Amino acid sequence: MPLSDVTSLPGVTVSPDIATRRYVFNHTMIRVRDLAVSLDFYTRVLGFTPVYKQDFPAAAFTIVYLVLVGDRSVIPDDDADRLRWVLAQPGVLELTHNHGTETLEATPYHNGNSEPRGFGHLCVSVPDVTVACARFEAMGVPFQKRLTDGTMKHIAFIRDPDNYWIELLQPTPLYEPPKEEATKAGEDTKEAP
């Protein structure tokens, strides 16, 4: 459907309130068992850069904001400038570490995909999902769904150290199947999420 149909869905306002014009969907926060383990995963495996860390000693937790930028030179070096910068960016990840959970053998956190459900996943878009998945396989990253699993052959899911699901996809089609095959393969056979 064209954009005009999407922007006139039931429940959708005709046009955004001018008051929201400079609002930014800044970040998503997840709790992690072991900050060093999660930082390793998000930086080494997915390429995020940590940009701001804040400790709250009295309440015994630490937060780290991370961004996924190809060029770190866009990130201000000065601490105050960098905080202002990161809070104005879209697509920031906030990891929260409650001190002491790193001593637990397994993560105390729930990924939202079994009861009680709610949050589903994060998604990282990559230029070539086949190449990216081969890299993750070589690195020993656990998969929730490989490209070859199920009926949706163009997306994969890996799991982070706390078992949160991370969807992988590429913006361009993986391949363009003939119409008949596309119908037969039927994305609508995907299991309810």
Place this chain on the structure above:
Amino acid sequence: MPLSDVTSLPGVTVSPDIATRRYVFNHTMIRVRDLAVSLDFYTRVLGFTPVYKQDFPAAAFTIVYLVLVGDRSVIPDDDADRLRWVLAQPGVLELTHNHGTETLEATPYHNGNSEPRGFGHLCVSVPDVTVACARFEAMGVPFQKRLTDGTMKHIAFIRDPDNYWIELLQPTPLYEPPKEEATKAGEDTKEAP
């Protein structure tokens, strides 16, 4: 701490793998009870624009991708172009609606902030958090934490129709307290998240 200290935290790779250079933290997915109600909230209250809707009739669910852009003219009108565009953006919100949940009286979904915990919140950054909160109050949006609640006077939390928490903050300081007062007010007295 300067950026160089943040990028040398335990667990952090010295520099991102070149393979990740064009990776984008594309979206966060949450499940919603009633799509029309959630679309109303995210478009009218927060200013998001729905950009792509996909139905999966056999598995009985629908997804909608939304972005928070001040100027809708950046969004391609053509359906295929728009899908490619949205999958390459950072800061996209994906709402998943499992058909039929809208008939339930209360949301079947868990927001991650009581046991079992995990996902914490989404955050929308606004130019002026005091002005934004006054607008949400006037609209009757439920608050999880007002600016005046607790020790962290510069952030607020509202709740979406499924009770997911949405943090509100502004990139610039709310005010600059004198050093002594800042220490006394101590953000580190915040409760563990």
